Amino acid sequence: MYQGIRIAGFGGQGVVSAGILLAQAGVEDKKNASWLPSYGPEMRGGTANCSVVVTDGEVYTPIVSAPDTVIVMNEPSLPKFEPLLKKGGVLILNSSLINSRPTRTDIQTVCVPCNQIAEDLGMARIANLVALGAFIKITGAVSLQSVADAMKKVYKRAKPEMLELNKKALQAGYDFVK
Amino acid sequence: MTEKTLRKGNEALAEGAIRAGARFFAGYPITPQNEVPEYMSAYMADAGGAFVQAESEVAAINMVYGAAATGTRSMTSSSSPGISLKQEGITYLASADLPCLIVNVMRGGPGLGSINGAQGDYFQATRGGGNGDYRVIVLAPNSVEELGNFPKLGFELAEKYRMPCMILADGILGQMMESMSFNFDPIDPNTLGKLDWAVDIEKNGRPKRKVFSYKGDSLIADVLERAKRYGLMEKTEARWEERNTEDCDVLLVAYGLSSRACLEAVNKAKEEGLKVGLFRPITLWPFPSKRLNELAQKTKAVLTVEQSLGQLVQDVKLAVDGAAPVYLNAYPAGGQPDGNSILTAVKSCLNGGKEGLFDLQEHAGDFAYSCERDASLGMQGDCKGGK
Numbered sequence: 001m002y003q004g005i006r007i008a009g010f011g012g013q014g015v016v017s018a019g020i021l022l023a024q025a026g027v028e029d030k031k032n033a034s035w036l037p038s039y040g041p042e043m044r045g046g047t048a049n050c051s052v053v054v055t056d057g058e059v060y061t062p063i064v065s066a067p068d069t070v071i072v073m074n075e076p077s078l079p080k081f082e083p084l085l086k087k088g089g090v091l092i093l094n095s096s097l098i099n100s101r102p103t104r105t106d107i108q109t110v111c112v113p114c115n116q117i118a119e120d121l122g123m124a125r126i127a128n129l130v131a132l133g134a135f136i137k138i139t140g141a142v143s144l145q146s147v148a149d150a151m152k153k154v155y156k157r158a159k160p161e162m163l164e165l166n167k168k169a170l171q172a173g174y175d176f177v178k
Numbered sequence: 179m180t181e182k183t184l185r186k187g188n189e190a191l192a193e194g195a196i197r198a199g200a201r202f203f204a205g206y207p208i209t210p211q212n213e214v215p216e217y218m219s220a221y222m223a224d225a226g227g228a229f230v231q232a233e234s235e236v237a238a239i240n241m242v243y244g245a246a247a248t249g250t251r252s253m254t255s256s257s258s259p260g261i262s263l264k265q266e267g268i269t270y271l272a273s274a275d276l277p278c279l280i281v282n283v284m285r286g287g288p289g290l291g292s293i294n295g296a297q298g299d300y301f302q303a304t305r306g307g308g309n310g311d312y313r314v315i316v317l318a319p320n321s322v323e324e325l326g327n328f329p330k331l332g333f334e335l336a337e338k339y340r341m342p343c344m345i346l347a348d349g350i351l352g353q354m355m356e357s358m359s360f361n362f363d364p365i366d367p368n369t370l371g372k373l374d375w376a377v378d379i380e381k382n383g384r385p386k387r388k389v390f391s392y393k394g395d396s397l398i399a400d401v402l403e404r405a406k407r408y409g410l411m412e413k414t415e416a417r418w419e420e421r422n423t424e425d426c427d428v429l430l431v432a433y434g435l436s437s438r439a440c441l442e443a444v445n446k447a448k449e450e451g452l453k454v455g456l457f458r459p460i461t462l463w464p465f466p467s468k469r470l471n472e473l474a475q476k477t478k479a480v481l482t483v484e485q486s487l488g489q490l491v492q493d494v495k496l497a498v499d500g501a502a503p504v505y506l507n508a509y510p511a512g513g514q515p516d517g518n519s520i521l522t523a524v525k526s527c528l529n530g531g532k533e534g535l536f537d538l539q540e541h542a543g544d545f546a547y548s549c550e551r552d553a554s555l556g557m558q559g560d561c562k563g564g565k
Binding site for chain 1: 182183184350353354355356357435438439441442514515516517518
């Protein structure tokens with residue numbers, strides 16, 4: 001198993017933090033994992049993205065130039081990352097904020113209303129975890145439990161009730177994908 | 179072996195340095211190595227050491243110069259343009275025979291360049307960016323794990339041979355997070371004992387110790403004496419890693435991050451039935467020339483993969499010494515190799531193609547250049563300007 005992932009969205013949507021969580025979950029699963037942010041001159045409200053690799057073997061380069069899976073959380077990220085996807089790759093699309101749809105027909109697209117689901121749970125900020133839950137259901141790259149374990153390490157200062165809410169968002173995304 | 183944890187490259191390096199007994203750090207901020215001084219500012223004091231944010235890179239390396247003279251495990255870190263500024267201090271450290279650790283988290287160049295990871299400082303690191311006949315031990319990690327564990331190796335080599343050691347990483351290694359573990363227990367430098375040349379408070383009638391950058395008698399004798407250590411290192415301290423090298427048609431040579439992309443190419447090649455191996459120098463100086471030459475005898479072609487415009491390839495050619503044709507697959511100024519593009523170059527090596535192979539003169543092709551002058555504007559420096 002070698003899973004290369006790109007997660008993209010607005011700065012503030014938690015795409016970078018979702019990536020760290022995913023990499024930490026890979027480590028919890030005793031797999032090898034890497035995470036790399038886009039650290040160029042980014043601005044608040046601009047686009048942010050990160051590369052994650054989770055694998056049973058060795059991580060090659062942490063720059064995922066041809067991802068197996070792309071998670072796009074906002075409109076500007078779709079045209080930027082859709083072309084990078086491997087043939088047969090999975091595109092997870094936040095349909096709450098993205099009206100366009102991918103033009104490629106050689107990929108699998110899964111639309112998840114991440115913000116809608118998150119708001120129903122009471123907090124729009126956890127839309128990133130909804131997307132991550134959907135990702136886990138589709139790819140099986142890591143387990144739900146390992147992400148829950150990873151949360152305790154990545155969000156060290158989070159209140160217990162916040163962790164609970166995060167787990168609910170993760171589960172809701174997981175359950176949304178049939 | 180401790181349990182693997184997820185760490186950022188720069189932070190693993192800083193933590194590794196403190197664990198290795200570094201007790202003096204001076205630096206000046208620059209992307210993409212900022213997490214190193216940031217980490218030091220938070221944890222160095224707890225370890226009983228000193229962190230100084232210097233007023234400039236030049237000041238930082240000279241603070242290290244002073245601290246190193248006391249035998250304290252001292253270090254600085256920076257990125258490419260900042261390392262250029264430190265060169266004067268590095269050549270003085272070398273001339274004073276002082277051990278220290280210098281970290282270069284390389285970015286694109288020349289000049290200000292970009293903040294993307296690159297490998298353009300190979301010449302500067304291995305040839306000595308400062309003046310005079312000197313060498314610096316250069317360690318090239320290719321993972322967060324090695325970033326964390328090389329500071330210990332670096333200090334030990336630097337102290338053993340009394341010379342500066344550089345860890346040559348790049349922006350991607352510094353910025354990435356990866357699972358890693360430390361392969362050594364934290365070292366309390368107070369238990370290591372005082373180095374017999376280090377300056378400190380004179381007591382019990384012991385003769386005074388002095389550290390000079392110029393000893394004043396015969397420079398020729400000093401340089402030749404020091405060169406014996408360099409020669410000994412070339413014979414005994416070269417380090418490298420080999421993958422699939424025993425039976426390969428194309429031998430890839432790469433260090434640092436590009437060696438990881440090469441590993442992807444090695445595995446992809448295997449799927450396609452091609453025999454490709456990887457030789458990864460871990461010490462860039464001393465360069466593992468002897469072993470590389472042995473391997474080159476048995477292969478059809480050697481392909482250097484580097485994120486620079488033909489720097490590593492020069493050492494490779496010197497080592498291979500005509501035993502096999504040497505080709506270059508180059509990604510300068512922040513370009514990033516991946517398995518597919520390397521594999522394309524591998525195939526060119528085998529079938530005589532050109533795709534993916536870089537040659538400076540072929541790159542120029544029939545490009546012609548002429549410098550034009552506009553006579554109506556007068557000479558440069560003519561304050562009155564033109565007509």
